[in-house]
Amino acid sequence: MAGLDVDGLGRWLRIYAASVAEHQEELTSLDAAIGDADHGANMHRGMAAVVDGLAATPPADPAALLKQTGMVLIRSVGGTSGPLYGTLFLRMASAVGGETALGPETFAKALRAGVEGLVARGKTELGDKTLYDALGPALDALDASLGDGEPLAAALHAASRAADSGRDATTPMVARKGRASYLGERSAGHQDPGATSAALLVAAAAQAVAEGA
Amino acid sequence: MAGLDVDGLGRWLRIYAASVAEHQEELTSLDAAIGDADHGANMHRGMAAVVDGLAATPPADPAALLKQTGMVLIRSVGGTSGPLYGTLFLRMASAVGGETALGPETFAKALRAGVEGLVARGKTELGDKTLYDALGPALDALDASLGDGEPLAAALHAASRAADSGRDATTPMVARKGRASYLGERSAGHQDPGATSAALLVAAAAQAVAEGA
């Protein structure tokens, strides 16, 4: 495969939107346990707006698509996840420059730039029990697989497994950031909702690339 | 028996207070169905105050006792039942004059005067689904029994049975007075709380006279 063009990226976002819709109740239930019971609604509102936006004003190239996605998320989600996911896509957009199809390395680098932007915005680190605990391991797995010469589809598949493990690993953590941190020790024993939606984002990328191949 | 003196009347009120305490929840549940769920608390508050008052300032004669009872009920109950039961006792007090022991006829006449006062205050008539539906039949049974030459104990026993039947007969009635009237047809099928406490009052009189005999 040559790389992810604007259609491939659009596929990614549509698959993610569908996946968020499917898991909306689960995300909200997880947030009810250690937060305020809105993460499912937030992500669903945002991704539905993203998909609508893609249909209404189809972007010309990857940078435009990623920027539009970031802006729509920031404008429509609110809460904690809006600025964080929004920043992720805005930084990805800056990182891809004018390319029309993102090769594996470009995609991986852009994703890392996006996650770094998110981390800076959230002032978070690994082990805080946030979406970064799913995204961080996914980035490392992606780079490692690509370094081993795997194609993007396989590498994203590995990244998705790493994100899932990272998500699972949030369960015993005591939250240090976000609303769950108010619970202190009581936050342990609950899977983080943001890490859960982040793992779905990586899974959607793997699926989008696999389907495009 | 010579008649009901101040001790006998005090016995009546103490028995009634105990009976109301025992039936408090039942009275409140009946009121919850077609009213505002306070008839048990109202009657209990009032009769507890009456009993306390009798101990604190023992009245000298029947008129004083009945007047004190009426005043305490009016001062402590509130709602619909306070003025009604209060009026009953105040009118009884006026009716007994200076007598120190009430013979059967005097007691019966006084009770009728009391109930008439209550009816005037409540602007009610038989069939309205109120306490009068228990008290009215009780008065008639009392007069009939006494007319047949029965002693007061037996006559009050008959009156109590009549009050119980009157109380039971309120169940199918559609209320025309008080809070239950707001329900219209929906008030049918529920026993009236006020008729229930009124039947207890007549039963307490029968018991007080029987025990004093």
Place this chain on the structure above:
Amino acid sequence: MKKLLNDPADLVAESLRGLDRAHPELRVDHENRIIYRADAPVSGKVGLLSGGGSGHEPAHAGFIGPGMLDAVCAGEVFTSPVPDQMAEATKKIDGGAGVLHLVWNYTGDVMNFDMAAELAAAETDTTVEAVVMNDDVAVEDSLFTAGRRGTGAAIAVEKIVGAAAEQGRSLSELADLARRVNDNSRSMGMALTSCTVPAKGSPTFDLPDDEIEIGIGIHGEPGRRRVPLAPAREIAQMLVDPVLADRDFTGGDGVLVFVNGTGATPLLELYLMYGEIAALLEKAGVVPVRTLVGPYVTSLDMAGCSVSITQLDDELLRLWDAPVATSGLRWGM
């Protein structure tokens, strides 16, 4: 039952102690459970007295102050206060121009206020007039029943008559005005859930998760009928229709619309209901010119709302807008 109290039997007394501490501009006679303006009696002004059972806060004590009531009597939860309280309160606020009793139409309240007026007449030379407020269209009105209940429109009556009393109007003028505002008003309420009376400790009625009660009273008395849970739009219609069917509100200088919360319904929902209700009124040619949205006449922890409409004219509008300084309603001072 989950409530912030110690012993249910002490709830009213202890709540009045907190109210007393919280409001230096009021005085509380704890023995008689009377709450009154610290500056009572106001010389030359007709005293305005209302009250009723507790559990409707901010009614009644929340409406005491310049431009509204002079005193209220607090009964037990959902139980009318007693004549002694009312007679004593009448004395406390008699500034020489007489005292107007504003009575919410419930058998108990009417009887107790009647007896209080008799007491006051016997014991003092205070002139007392009473006006009975009965605005609830859920109840059939008839000479042979207890008549319609006094509900939300009492707020309009008490506010408007309170403003007129500050102008120095006479007792009989104020009584006429109270009757006029009452005649100009209609209300209708509904409940999503029952309230729980503390002394009982469990809900007054069982309402399935998918049913609501239309025509509820302010003491959790069951209403006209039960219907399936419906969207706010339809509920608004079920409240507005009987109100408009009972009186023509298209004339005059527009209406006051009061959307009342019964206790547990959030303001977020009440504003939504106001939007639905205002739209229905406008469609019917009724023009809201003044609005009140919030929990003013509550029924403990009942979820639900009621709507009260008062026909205004130039005079009533000016009196509604006049300054008032109570903890429940305040503007202009």
Place this chain on the structure above:
Amino acid sequence: MKKLLNDPADLVAESLRGLDRAHPELRVDHENRIIYRADAPVSGKVGLLSGGGSGHEPAHAGFIGPGMLDAVCAGEVFTSPVPDQMAEATKKIDGGAGVLHLVWNYTGDVMNFDMAAELAAAETDTTVEAVVMNDDVAVEDSLFTAGRRGTGAAIAVEKIVGAAAEQGRSLSELADLARRVNDNSRSMGMALTSCTVPAKGSPTFDLPDDEIEIGIGIHGEPGRRRVPLAPAREIAQMLVDPVLADRDFTGGDGVLVFVNGTGATPLLELYLMYGEIAALLEKAGVVPVRTLVGPYVTSLDMAGCSVSITQLDDELLRLWDAPVATSGLRWGM
């Protein structure tokens, strides 16, 4: 779930429509979900902007008006509004003296307001300062966590800074004042029941009939700990103790005590709680000189309460007493 709404997805939008109709003294930008003073921008006055998730009514829109806020942004239920809204609102209320963002300390709110300030700086020449309010002692404070939550004390900050803004004070003076009132304030809350977020349709948490949650947040976030249901007297102690342990309130010119209802708790109970709390404060040598009791910062239909204490001095007292005209707080005008 029993609520007065049509579709949960439309709740906020439809509630704002009702609010718009009900309050001619406000303007609503429905597209951006901004509520602002009809006379905004007030020339020469610093604009005060706050806001946050919906579901806390009367916070935040109930505090817009002369003497308090100039605008608020409304988010979805319990979800921070977005930067575009805030940037647009900032423009609307900039009267040339800059705009102060009064931000309730939640990760989402802080991030969105940060981004809004960046947007405003990029797009306009409005000077923006932000003050984050964080008064909730239930939460451990640390540089490495999200820090303490912004809860009831925001009302004191917004009222006092609002009064100072009317006097024409500068942006940096007002920011300092806001920080000072925030530093002077501590809060602690509790819940008897969970709230139900409409989009979820069921209670956020399960609380058994015989347990309460101490240290609850205003979004139904679980609190510090669960304890058995207790008498009001003991609950008051559980709220007051951590507040007084965190700051010395015995100095100055007394304190403002704010007993807040979380939505479904009747005023009758809140006054009782105030009585218990005031007694505890007095025993600890803390003197309440101003009081606010009622549902001002709610959590939808949650039953419970919170207490906020603000240390006052002569200046803060005068600013608290200064005229204010909002639908939630009003006096002196």
